[in-house]
Amino acid sequence: MIPKPDYGIDAPPVVRALSISGILFCAASSKGFSSSSYSLTTAYIFLIAGLLFITLALLMLYSSKSGKLKQRDRLIDSLSIKGNETIVDLGCGKGLLLIAAAKKLTSGKAIGIDIWKDTDLSKNNPDTTNRNAMLENVAERVEVKTADMRDLPFDDESIDIIVASMALHNIKNKEERKKALQEINRVLKPEGKIAIMDFKHTDEYVTALKEMGRRNVVLSGLKFGMFPPVRIVSVNCKYNPRPKGHPLC
Ligand SMILES: C[S@@+](CC[C@H](N)C(=O)[O-])C[C@H]1O[C@@H](n2cnc3c(N)ncnc32)[C@H](O)[C@@H]1O
Numbered sequence: 001m002i003p004k005p006d007y008g009i010d011a012p013p014v015v016r017a018l019s020i021s022g023i024l025f026c027a028a029s030s031k032g033f034s035s036s037s038y039s040l041t042t043a044y045i046f047l048i049a050g051l052l053f054i055t056l057a058l059l060m061l062y063s064s065k066s067g068k069l070k071q072r073d074r075l076i077d078s079l080s081i082k083g084n085e086t087i088v089d090l091g092c093g094k095g096l097l098l099i100a101a102a103k104k105l106t107s108g109k110a111i112g113i114d115i116w117k118d119t120d121l122s123k124n125n126p127d128t129t130n131r132n133a134m135l136e137n138v139a140e141r142v143e144v145k146t147a148d149m150r151d152l153p154f155d156d157e158s159i160d161i162i163v164a165s166m167a168l169h170n171i172k173n174k175e176e177r178k179k180a181l182q183e184i185n186r187v188l189k190p191e192g193k194i195a196i197m198d199f200k201h202t203d204e205y206v207t208a209l210k211e212m213g214r215r216n217v218v219l220s221g222l223k224f225g226m227f228p229p230v231r232i233v234s235v236n237c238k239y240n241p242r243p244k245g246h247p248l249c
Pocket residue numbers: 007010011090091092093094095096097113114115116117118120121124147148149150164165166167168170171
């Protein structure tokens with residue numbers, strides 16, 4: 001059997017906690033229905049809570065395995081990659097955006113940086129990313145580095161395109177996230193492109209990038225193909241914006 005690339009599961013501890021809680025609540029509810037341990041109302045509440053947790057876990061699994069891949073394709077298409085660019089994927093994990101971007105290159109380079117936290121992505125390590133790049137036949141266009149997005153190992157104004165998927169929110173502190181955005185602004189060429197996909201803090205990214213003087217900063221509407229639903233913050237690319245009139249458009 002030909003091995004397939006594996007892009008992992010986002011936030012595995014959250015998926016695990018939701019699944020276990022769901023199973024425990026369902027088990028507790030069945031005890032309520034089959035004996036008189038507690039009232040029927042309590043048993044129904046446990047059942048609803050259990051089913052809700054299991055549904056959320058399944059939605060997160062679907063998102064990692066399918067929804068995210070479809071959203072990735074739209075994001076990469078919006079960049080209109082010519083082929084000779086240097087593209088950086090921040091928090092590249094197993095290479096979801098990195099490898100899709102590399103497929104559009106002819107002479108350019110796609111560089112992924114990460115600190116490989118396995119609480120953010122299952123079995124997260126650079127060997128898997130390089131293996132995925134090999135399986136997708138783009139290994140020669142891909143480079144993987146260990147680096148923190150708050151201290152990027154690139155010269156000022158040296159990068160054409162910067163992308164990130166579900167990565168910036170993993171920096172918990174607002175000031176620290178701002179450092180990552182300042183690094184993006186430092187290394188990106190003046191007319192460079194940005195596409196950041198995330199499920200929270202996207203308003204904050206828009207405001208910071210505008211304050212840094214970036215033009216054509218656009219925030220997309222919610223994309224429900226992923227769970228939690230995401231927005232895309234884009235600079236100089238053709239991502240469909242929020243409806244006209246929104247204060248951040
Ligand atoms: C949810 S995973 C997403 C991975 C990949 N972008 C994807 O969409 O499949 C978040 C990634 O961000 C990385 N990460 C978290 N904080 C980071 C930081 N400060 N600098 C670089 N990478 C970071 C984690 O190690 C992880 O690989």
